[in-house]
Amino acid sequence: MATALCRQLVSSVFTRIPIKTLPFRSATCSLQLISRRLKSDKDRPKFDPDVDKPLFPGSRSEFTEKLQFIMPESYDGIPVYRVMNKDGEILNPEEDPKLGQEKIVDIYKKMTLLNTMDRIFYESQRQGRISFYMTNYGEEGIHMGTAAALDANDLVFAQYREAGVLLYRGFTLDDFINQCYGNHLDRGLGRQMPVHYGSEKLNFVTISSPLATQMPQASGAAYAFKRKQNGLCVICFFGEGAASEGDAHVAMNFAATLDAPVIFFCRNNGYAISTPTHEQYRGDGIAGRGPGYGMATMRVDGNDFFAVYNATRAAREMAIKESRPVLLEAMTYRIGHHSTSDDSSVYRSADEVNYWDKKDHPIGRLRKYMLRQEGWWDQTREEAWMKETRKSVMQALERAEKRKKPKVDTMFTDVYKDIEPHIQRQMNQLNEHLKKYGEHYPLKNFVDK
Amino acid sequence: MVHMRMVVVIFGEDVAFGGVFRCTINLADKYGKDRVFNTPLAEQGIIGFGIGVAVGGATAIAEIQFGDYIFPAFDQIVNEAAKYRYRSGNLFNCGKLTIRAPVGAVGHGAHYHSQSPEAYFAHTAGVKVVIPRSPIQAKGLLLSCIRDDNPCIFFEPKVLYRSAVEQVPVKDYMIPIGKAEILQEGSDVTLVGWGTQVHVLREVATMAQQKLNVSCELIDLRSILPWDVDTVCKSVVKTGRLLVSHEAPITGGFAAEIAAAVQNECFLNLEAPIERVCGYDTPFPHVHEPFYIPDKWKCFEAVKKIINY
Numbered sequence: 001m002a003t004a005l006c007r008q009l010v011s012s013v014f015t016r017i018p019i020k021t022l023p024f025r026s027a028t029c030s031l032q033l034i035s036r037r038l039k040s041d042k043d044r045p046k047f048d049p050d051v052d053k054p055l056f057p058g059s060r061s062e063f064t065e066k067l068q069f070i071m072p073e074s075y076d077g078i079p080v081y082r083v084m085n086k087d088g089e090i091l092n093p094e095e096d097p098k099l100g101q102e103k104i105v106d107i108y109k110k111m112t113l114l115n116t117m118d119r120i121f122y123e124s125q126r127q128g129r130i131s132f133y134m135t136n137y138g139e140e141g142i143h144m145g146t147a148a149a150l151d152a153n154d155l156v157f158a159q160y161r162e163a164g165v166l167l168y169r170g171f172t173l174d175d176f177i178n179q180c181y182g183n184h185l186d187r188g189l190g191r192q193m194p195v196h197y198g199s200e201k202l203n204f205v206t207i208s209s210p211l212a213t214q215m216p217q218a219s220g221a222a223y224a225f226k227r228k229q230n231g232l233c234v235i236c237f238f239g240e241g242a243a244s245e246g247d248a249h250v251a252m253n254f255a256a257t258l259d260a261p262v263i264f265f266c267r268n269n270g271y272a273i274s275t276p277t278h279e280q281y282r283g284d285g286i287a288g289r290g291p292g293y294g295m296a297t298m299r300v301d302g303n304d305f306f307a308v309y310n311a312t313r314a315a316r317e318m319a320i321k322e323s324r325p326v327l328l329e330a331m332t333y334r335i336g337h338h339s340t341s342d343d344s345s346v347y348r349s350a351d352e353v354n355y356w357d358k359k360d361h362p363i364g365r366l367r368k369y370m371l372r373q374e375g376w377w378d379q380t381r382e383e384a385w386m387k388e389t390r391k392s393v394m395q396a397l398e399r400a401e402k403r404k405k406p407k408v409d410t411m412f413t414d415v416y417k418d419i420e421p422h423i424q425r426q427m428n429q430l431n432e433h434l435k436k437y438g439e440h441y442p443l444k445n446f447v448d449k
Numbered sequence: 450m451v452h453m454r455m456v457v458v459i460f461g462e463d464v465a466f467g468g469v470f471r472c473t474i475n476l477a478d479k480y481g482k483d484r485v486f487n488t489p490l491a492e493q494g495i496i497g498f499g500i501g502v503a504v505g506g507a508t509a510i511a512e513i514q515f516g517d518y519i520f521p522a523f524d525q526i527v528n529e530a531a532k533y534r535y536r537s538g539n540l541f542n543c544g545k546l547t548i549r550a551p552v553g554a555v556g557h558g559a560h561y562h563s564q565s566p567e568a569y570f571a572h573t574a575g576v577k578v579v580i581p582r583s584p585i586q587a588k589g590l591l592l593s594c595i596r597d598d599n600p601c602i603f604f605e606p607k608v609l610y611r612s613a614v615e616q617v618p619v620k621d622y623m624i625p626i627g628k629a630e631i632l633q634e635g636s637d638v639t640l641v642g643w644g645t646q647v648h649v650l651r652e653v654a655t656m657a658q659q660k661l662n663v664s665c666e667l668i669d670l671r672s673i674l675p676w677d678v679d680t681v682c683k684s685v686v687k688t689g690r691l692l693v694s695h696e697a698p699i700t701g702g703f704a705a706e707i708a709a710a711v712q713n714e715c716f717l718n719l720e721a722p723i724e725r726v727c728g729y730d731t732p733f734p735h736v737h738e739p740f741y742i743p744d745k746w747k748c749f750e751a752v753k754k755i756i757n758y
Contacts, residue, residue, distance in 0.1 A: 155505070189538035198537045205504065206537035210528045216494050217529070220501020220509070227458070227483060227507060234505075246521075250494030257489055258498075414535045415574050417544060417598040420627070420675045423574075 077284040078299045080331055083306035086360050088368025090306070097309055099148075101376045107148060107305065108370060108377070109385060111140040111363045114164045116389040117173060118336070121180060124397055125194075125340040130180045132194045138303070138335035140164050141362025142267055145308025150235060150316060155221055156204045157214035157236040160195055161267065161334075165237075169202040173396035183403035184447050189414070190406045211242040215251030215264070219325070222255065222262035226323055233319045234262040235312075240329075241272025243286045252293040255325035263315045264295075264327045267302065269334035274347040290327035302330030303362040306369075333360070405446045408434070457595070458484045458502060461495050461512030469514060470551055470610050496522035496548060500530050500600075503545035508595060516552035516604060517561040523569070530600040531575030544598035549591075551607035552580075553645050554696050554742055558607075559735035565644075565697040565728075567673045570602055571706060577601040577626055578673040582647040584615040589624030590671065597626060606644040629677035631684070635666035638752055639684040641693045641707060643670045646743070650694060653748040660749075663756055673703055681707065682714045689720035690755045694743045699727035721758035724751040 045053070045060045054060055083095045090096045099107075118135040125133040136143065143164020150156075156165060163176065174185070179197050182190030188198060188206060198206025205214065218236030225232050242248060243266055255262050266286040270277055283289065290297030296318055300311045308330055315326040333356040337344045344353070358364075370377040412427040413419055419427070434441060459473060465487045467474035477485040488495050492513055499511035513519045519526075526548070534542035554563045570578045577599055581587035587605065594601035632647070633654055640650045647669045654665035666684050670676060685691050691711055693704035704725040711723060726743040734741050 157501075187538050187540055188536070191538060192536050196536070198540050200537075200540040206541055208529060208532070208536060210524060213497065213525060213529050216497025216525070217501035217504060219494075220498035220503070221505030222501070223458075223498070224456075224502045224505025224507040227456070228505075246491075246493055247497055247525075250489070250491040250497065253489050253491070254494045254498050258486070414539045416577075417534065417542070422675055422678070 078287045080299050080301050081307050082301035082304045084304055088365050107144045108366050110168055111144055113389045114140055114167050117393050120393045130194050132340055134160055134195045134339045135336035136161055136163050138333050141305045142302045142308055142330050145305045146312045149309045149312035153203055154232050155234045157218040159238050160207055162237045166197055166204050177396045177400040181400045184406045189410050212245035212247040215247050218262050219251050219255040219260045222260035223258055226261055233316050235265055237265050240268040240286055241280055256294045259323045260325055261319040261323055262325045263319055266329040268329055269332045271334050273338040287329035295325050295327045297327040299329045302332030303360050305366050407447045457508040459510040460486050460488050462490055462514045464512055492518050492521040496525040499546050500543045503543040508545045511548050513550040515562055516550040516566050517564045519550055527573050531573045543600050546600045547594045548602045552604040553606040555608045560732045563733040568697055568703050571673050571703050579626055580604045580644045582669050583613050584617045588617055589622050593623045593626050608645055627672045627675040629671055629680040630669045632669055633667040635664035637664045637688055638690040639666045639688045641668045641670055646694050649745050652745045656749050657752050678710050685711055685715045686718045689718055692724040692751050694726040694748055696728050698730045699725055700730050702727050721755040724755050726751050
């Protein structure tokens with residue numbers, strides 16, 4: 001009886017997952033929960049005082065005379081969708097998106113290029129060449145899986161560990177390193193710290209440091225897209241730590257109530273700097289919150305490129321066709337430190353990091369998949385490619401290093417669309433000051449007027 | 450005027466039925482529920498969402514129900530909206546966002562229905578802050594804010610929703626942001642205020658003329674950011690005396706910025722110290738409101754002080 005009722009809970013809340021695959025234990029759950037996606041007054045059960053059912057505007061479910069709580073401990077948690085195992089073996093051939101050799105090899109090359117770029121740029125910070133850097137180690141599957149599944153015109157709002165999405169879309173090594181150096185070719189005009197990338201051409205909104213602020217913005221942009229009927233969606237990346245922010249809550253609630261075609265994509269990588277997930281949340285991760293907002297939800301293996309790809313494609317289709325937000329939680333592991341300002345060895349074991357690096361890595365798993373296909377990839381090509389990536393990245397670094405920074409006057413532009421009189425006066429003040437004291441300022445590193 | 454651009458949307462708490470101050474009445478019927486709609490109750494969401502709508506290409510008018518409740522949105526306004534264009538190297542911007550909020554004393558509003566938060570935003574480079582004194586001004590200034598390619602905050606003195614009645618022209622017109630207006634020319638004292646306080650100062654000017662034979666030049670600042678320092682200084686050069694008055698608490702209030710800038714520009718022209726007549730450094734009180742507000746008697750007394758300095 002209890003189990004049947006729990007299955008009813010499950011079937012009403014999760015519409016796409018076959019019930020037989022869900023390992024829900026019944027325990028204390030004999031409470032029937034029906035949640036309907038109420039878009040308007042018409043979607044509610046009829047207001048009929050003759051029937052003995054709750055009539056409250058807030059809920060028209062069922063009455064129960066049994067005093068009991070829904071205990072979160074009695075649920076196993078939303079399962080993790082995967083396509084291939086750790087050895088790159090497809091488990092159910094029907095789930096293989098069959099992208100073909102050319103596409104898969106290209107994806108693999110982009111993942112490894114990103115990895116090489118991360119290694120060299122991280123090192124360049126250690127050498128004092130750039131001021132700061134954040135690596136993407138372990139999350140390359142998420143980047144490529146989502147980017148490959150989206151349309152190039154879908155708008156991306158990101159957090160800071162999604163450089164692979166930009167790379168996939170065409171951001172060049174020069175683009176990355178120019179921003180890190182903040183030189184005059186940085187499209188961001190040297191205004192922000194490294195890794196705060198952005199590209200209007202590639203539909204990737206410029207990164208900002210405050211966490212989760214991009215989330216309600218993604219909901220709003222998706223609403224605007226819906227009104228435009230442009231057949232596109234918005235995707236919003238965020239970490240499991242950022243998901244604790246109030247902005248995450250409002251973003252999901254707004255997107256759900258306003259029927260915004262946005263994919264909320266959580267990178268649950270186990271740590272928010274030093275804070276592990278068991279100190280970040282007590283419930284069933286971020287996916288567990290989705291149904292609470294009335295959102296279609298899926299949890300995926302973030303280290304499985306195919307799973308991420310399939311899930312994102314399905315999410316995109318649903319978001320656009322049905323004009324509704326979708327929550328994807330990709331489980332992964334942050335192999336690198338949080339940033340160049342962090343040394344994660346003080347809060348986690350080398351063994352733990354090593355496991356993910358060696359045994360369950362998105363690049364490794366895709367490589368194993370490729371090696372299972374006749375003639376797709378081999379050690380010779382691997383070595384040649386690795387050599388090529390190192391050379392390209394080093395050359396980009398060396399080019400960027402020599403470039404000057406943007407003109408000093410650009411410090412005063414873009415505060416408003418046009419320069420306001422009071423800001424113009426301040427620019428003039430600085431220029432007057434530099435005429436007298438210029439020798440004390442690093443003017444030679446900046447483009448002249 | 451909203452209909453002229455099909456991509457304008459207006460949203461916030463209770464906006465759909467017309468709004469708690471009836472500002473959006475009949476708009477949902479006229480323009481559709483997808484353009485005039487309620488949001489859930491979350492100011493940080495309203496503004497974050499509004500920024501996104503603007504980035505997504507539509508013109509967004511985000512309503513905050515009371516200026517007293519704008520603070521949950523402070524991060525989105527200061528760290529996001531204000532910096533959107535600058536931080537992206539002008540690749541992105543949220544210029545199509547306008548935020549509206551009722552502010553100011555209403556007689557019984559107390560701590561959370563009376564605040565004037567303009568000073569917090571005056572300090573935020575990248576947004577514009579505008580406060581109208583009347584219906585005719587409100588229309589022209591609001592249209593300027595909506596059409597301005599920068600995120601604008603439009604504070605509406607709520608006591609004026611009912612008490613201010615004017616024949617507002619039906620045609621389209623705009624009043625420039627960043628320009629103060631001299632309502633009355635004078636030679637002895639410059640009076641600067643905005644919103645409701647302009648009307649208080651107008652009475653003070655009359656009292657000063659009648660009781661002290663003092664001629665006041667009355668200026669409505671209209672824009673807090675950017676503010677028209679040139680018009681104010683030109684007036685002070687003429688009169689030599691300045692009084693700035695606002696409901697918001699005196700310490701760190703916007704009168705402090707005006708006073709600092711004017712004494713720097715017009716030091717030798719000043720015949721007396723600059724007077725600020727403002728709210729006290731307390732939360733806005735309930736039963737003590739009549740004693741709290743910078744009324745015409747306090748302003749009149751300040752005029753006397755600087756005339757006799």
